[in-house]
Amino acid sequence: MRVQQTIANTVSCAGVGLHSGQPVTLTLKPAPVNTGVVFVNRNGKDGATLAASVEHLVATELCTAISGNGFQVKTIEHILAALAGLEIDNVYVEVDASEAPVMDGSSAHFVRLIRSARIAEQNRRQPYLKITRPLEVIDGARRVRIEPSATTKISYSIQYNHPLIQTQAYTYEHSVSAFEREIAEARTFGFLQEVEALWARGLGQGGNLDNTIVLSQDGILNESGLRFPNEFVRHKILYLIGDFSLLGVPFIGHIIAERTGHAIHTRLVQQILNHPDSWVLLNADEPVVAPESRSAMAAPRSASMVALQAS
Numbered sequence: 001m002r003v004q005q006t007i008a009n010t011v012s013c014a015g016v017g018l019h020s021g022q023p024v025t026l027t028l029k030p031a032p033v034n035t036g037v038v039f040v041n042r043n044g045k046d047g048a049t050l051a052a053s054v055e056h057l058v059a060t061e062l063c064t065a066i067s068g069n070g071f072q073v074k075t076i077e078h079i080l081a082a083l084a085g086l087e088i089d090n091v092y093v094e095v096d097a098s099e100a101p102v103m104d105g106s107s108a109h110f111v112r113l114i115r116s117a118r119i120a121e122q123n124r125r126q127p128y129l130k131i132t133r134p135l136e137v138i139d140g141a142r143r144v145r146i147e148p149s150a151t152t153k154i155s156y157s158i159q160y161n162h163p164l165i166q167t168q169a170y171t172y173e174h175s176v177s178a179f180e181r182e183i184a185e186a187r188t189f190g191f192l193q194e195v196e197a198l199w200a201r202g203l204g205q206g207g208n209l210d211n212t213i214v215l216s217q218d219g220i221l222n223e224s225g226l227r228f229p230n231e232f233v234r235h236k237i238l239y240l241i242g243d244f245s246l247l248g249v250p251f252i253g254h255i256i257a258e259r260t261g262h263a264i265h266t267r268l269v270q271q272i273l274n275h276p277d278s279w280v281l282l283n284a285d286e287p288v289v290a291p292e293s294r295s296a297m298a299a300p301r302s303a304s305m306v307a308l309q310a311s
Contacts (some may be wrong), residue, residue, distance in 0.1 A: 001282070004126045006030045006090040007117040013109060015101030018075050018188070018212075019063065019198075021205030024097035026079065028117060031090040033124040036248055037083055041071040042096040052080060052093075054246040054269045061203070064243055064262050074099045077242035077262065078188075082110035084245040085179030086119065089126055105187035105211035107238055111180055125283055131253030133278040137267045142259045144268050149254035156237050156257045162191070163218055164226075168233035183241065185227050186234035189213035192221065240265050247272065249281070 012027040031038065037052040048071040050056055056066040065074035079100050083091060085107065093100075103109035136145040152174035159167045172182060190198075190207070192214055198204035213231065214221040228234055240257060243265035251272075257265075272279065 001128070002087070002126055004033050004089045004122040004124050005087055006032075006035075006120050006122060007088060007114060008120040009117045011113050011117040013101065013103065013113050015103050016206040017097060017099030018102035018105075018206045019203045020074075020097070020099050022097050022099065024095060024099060024101045026101055027094040028113065029092040029094065030120065031092050033090060033122045035090040035092075037080065037088075037090075037245065038092050039066070039071075039073050039076070040092050040094040041069075041073075042094045043098065046070075049092075051248075052076065052246060053248050054266055054273065057246060057266055059263075062198075062262075064239075064246075064266070066246075072098055075102065076100050077239050078102070078105075078107045079110050079242075080245045081238045081242035082107040082114060082184065084241050084250070085174075085184060086111060086114050086176055087126075087250070088114060088119065089250075090122065102188075102206055102211045105213070106235070107184045107242075111184045127249055127281050127283045129247065129249050129251045129272070129279050130282050131251065131272075131279050133275075135268065135271050135275060135278055137264055137271055139264055142261070142264055144255065144257040144260045144264050146251075146268060146272070147254045147256070149252065151254075152250070152252055153254045154237050154240060154257070155254065156233055156240065156260075158233050158236055158259055160232075162215055164215065164220065165232050168230045170230055170233045170237060172234075172237050179241075183234055183238050186231045186238050187211070187213050187227070188235060189215065189232055191215045192217075236260075244269060251279075252282075 007028055007030050010029045012025055014025045017024055039050045041048040048069040050066055050068050050071050056068045058065050058067040060074060063075040064077040073095055131146050131148050134147045155171045157169040190212055195204060195214055209222050243262055247269050
C-alpha cells in the first residue's frame with residue numbers, strides 16, 4: 001500500500017497526432033487527491049473535462065479513445081501507460097487537439113516529462129483493486145484473463161508471420177523501476193503494407209520512422225534498429241497497461257494475454273466492473289468488500305472515495 005501521488009509542477013510537451021498528423025500540445029498539471037486522471041479540452045474556451053474511465057470509452061480503430069462532454073481525445077494509451085507505470089494517480093492532462101501527441105511512439109518521452117515535473121506524494125492512501133476470482137474474455141484465438149495474484153503481473157504473448165517477430169512472450173511484474181527499464185521505451189509498430197493502406201484511408205498521417213517501427217517483408221525500415229529484440233511484445237504490454245488504467249484504480253492480479261489488442265483489453269476492464277464479486281477494494285485501513293447490490297457500472301474510484309471518506 002502507498003499514498004496517492006500527483007506531480008509537483010506543471011509541464012508540457014508538443015508533437016503531432018499519430019493518426020491526424022495535426023500538431024498538439026499536452027500539458028500535465030497537479031490534481032487533488034481522489035481526482036484520478038482527467039483530460040481537459042484546451043481546443044476552445046470551455047475547458048471541458050473528461051475522466052479517463054472505461055465508461056467514456058468509444059470504439060475506434062488502432063487506438064484507445066474516450067469521449068464525453070462534447071469532447072473526444074484519441075490515442076491516449078501511451079500517456080496513460082506512463083502515468084500508470086510511474087504510479088501517478090491524480091493529474092490533469094490538458095490537450096489542444098483531439099489526439100494525444102505520439103512523440104517517439106513509446107511512453108519514454110512522457111516518463112521523462114513526468115520525472116522533470118517531480119512526483120509528489122499526497123496525504124491519502126491509494127486504494128487497490130485486488131482480484132479474488134478469475135475473469136476472462138475470449139475472441140477466437142485472442143484471449144485475455146485476469147487471475148488472483150499477490151502482485152501486479154502481466155504475461156503477454158503474440159504471434160506474427162514475420163521473421164523478426166514470429167512468437168514472442170514476456171512476463172512483466174510491476175514496479176516503477178521495472179516499467180521504466182523494461183516497458184516504457186518500447187515503440188508502436190506496423191507492417192509497411194498496412195501503413196500504406198492506413199495512409200490511403202487518411203489514417204496514420206503523423207506516423208514516420210521517428211515514431212513507428214515499420215516492418216518490411218523480412219526486416220525493418222528504421223535505420224536505428226530495435227531497442228529490444230522483443231520490442232513488439234513489450235509494446236503490447238505498454239498498450240495493456242494504458243488500457244487497464246481506465247479501470248480508475250490500480251489492480252493486484254495476474255493478466256494473461258494472447259494475441260490481444262485495445263478492444264479486448266477494455267472488454268476485460270468492463271468485465272471486472274460487471275463482476276464486483278470477483279474483487280475486493282483495499283484501502284489504508286482494511287479490505288472493503290463490494291456489496292452485491294452495487295451498480296455494475298460504478299467505477300472503483302467512486303467506491304474508493306466513499307471508503308476513504310468514511311475512514
